[in-house]
Ligand code: FAD
């Protein structure tokens with residue numbers, strides 16, 4: 463175990479915020495993780511994990527030990543004529559695993575192409591895009607408890623997945639390291655193309671050919687045209703969740719804003735947060751080194767060397783203005799550290 467002191471984390475977070483980790487190490491195996499947990503047993507320092515750093519905002523020095531996850535491996539556990547059960551180690555890149563599935567003719571995750579980050583972070587917020595969520599293909603994940611060092615396999619039900627939610631963000635927050643994730647992939651998939659521009663791109667660019675590969679390519683094309691590339695402009699994707707509001711509030715707002723976009727949700731009506739933020743005049747906003755992306759108001763950006771706390775303050779201002787105008791309280795999706 464090599465524990466480094468005062469390591470700058472700029473290259474380990476997609477916002478490119480320059481904050482230090484007091485102690486930093488990289489793990490390549492479960493054994494290396496156990497070594498760190500054992501070393502920390504008496505010290506009881508805080509331990510935090512970074513995968514791709516694409517869903518965190520650093521606002522201060524990270525005390526304790528920061529662990530970069532590089533656990534690699536993909537293993538086909540079983541298959542029949544309809545499905546394949548595949549285990550992915552948590553340090554694998556999510557997008558590269560999606561590409562692996564696409565090239566092996568395995569469906570279910572093609573709508574989730576080009577989401578940055580690692581396999582191990584995917585269950586944390588039940589990643590989702592274009593009408594598909596991790597939970598739709600999820601079988602289980604194996605995790606290690608950070609104090610007892612016991613291994614536990616979490617089933618789909620035990621993960622308590624919700625909209626950008628899981629047990630790892632609520633009851634078990636900060637208690638486990640996810641070692642691997644097992645997915646059930648389809649050899650004869652049912653495609654989801656109703657969402658956003660997918661159908662349009664399939665018609666205009668792929669001669670209406672619907673396949674695992676064409677959907678993946680369509681999603682990659684849409685995402686590349688709409689979202690800022692974190693390699694070019696620091697960002698962590700959607701900064702806020704889309705709020706789900708009551709029918710009563712929805713009716714009141716609709717009478718004032720007849721064009722209010724809305725989608726049915728499990729326990730109410732989902733309103734795109736990007737629309738609310740745009741209505742409050744934030745889209746394309748820029749002050750000093752930070753701002754709100756010009757094509758997607760849900761994405762806050764670091765143009766160059768900004769402080770994480772400045773981005774946090776901007777998110778606070780946005781929450782207040784949306785609250786005042788629409789009586790809706792936006793919730794942050796990005797983890798604030
Ligand atoms: P990190 O940012 O490294 O970590 C996020 C959280 O998970 C932290 O709390 C961390 O401690 C914890 N964590 C990470 N790995 C582990 C582990 N192995 N065990 C335990 N805890 C762990 N998200 C979506 O849902 N849908 C999208 O379409 C989407 N699009 C995006 C587009 C862009 C341009 C960007 C920058 C982000 C986008 N995101 C999206 C957000 C982000 O990519 C996902 O949340 C992703 O799963 C984060 O993975 P990561 O490895 O970067 O996590």
Ligand code: NAP
Pocket residue numbers: 590591592593656657658659688689698699700701704725734736758760795
């Ligand atoms: P979009 O297509 O412009 O749509 C705006 C919002 O409306 C989306 O957030 C989506 O909610 C909702 N929506 C659109 N069509 C819908 C439908 N048919 N049924 C239900 N809800 C619908 O969104 P976008 O910003 O370009 O993003 C496209 C997809 O990628 C979305 O699913 C989005 O969540 C995902 N994405 C996520 C992140 C992130 O960091 N979390 C970043 C970029 C993109 P949902 O968000 O609930 O899908």
